[in-house]
Amino acid sequence: MNRTARVVGIIAVLVAVLAFYFILLGRRGIELIQSGGVVGIGLGIGVIILPIIGVWIVVATLRAGFAHQHLARRIHEEGLDLDPSDLPRRPSGRIERAAADELFAQVKSEWEADPDNWRNSYRLARAYDYAGDRGRARETMKRAVDLERDERA
Structure with a gap:
């Protein structure tokens, strides 16, 4: 299974x-x-x-x-997944803070260039999650869902 x-x-x-x-x-x-x-x-x-x-x-x-x-x-x-597999990890399996922050900074700059694109909001939500900020990840994911729904309508 x-x-x-x-x-x-x-x-x-x-x-x-x-x-x-x-x-x-x-x-x-x-x-x-x-x-x-x-x-x-x-x-x-x-x-x-x-x-x-x-x-x-x-x-x-x-x-x-x-x-x-x-x-x-x-x-x-669409091939826009964030791939954290090559980022260094702690023994617990979590992404190291510096690497997660670097990934977040990169994704945030993409989002700032086009904040009304659901794809950028989705990627930003994932980056928040990798950085350990679950609250902002949920909030940003809700925004991505709303933007994608508006795009389909």
Whole structure:
């Protein structure tokens, strides 16, 4: 089994387990509401809210993952992947800070030349990730997804 199929399988199992858990929570919330007491109703509403939030989080995460994979596929097809394989690494496997910063500086200058190109935003998000700045990587990847969506429209 290749790596992609294994990852998709794991995600499918986790989503199924979460769905089962959300159903159990929802049932428990309904039982608490049906108990009729003020405390039971309050707790029941609170317990029902949890699976609703959980479903929202799962859907948002899966949508973002599918959008990122779509961009990754397009970048790969266009031959614009960032290839960090030749960069020096620490014993932990992480890219050495100086090398990641150098790659980031290069990609950032490309992005500054054309910030409204989703390809540059995608590459910048990857460079942020390699440099260890996950927050900015997520923020920039969202921008790349939006720009690519606008380009298709």
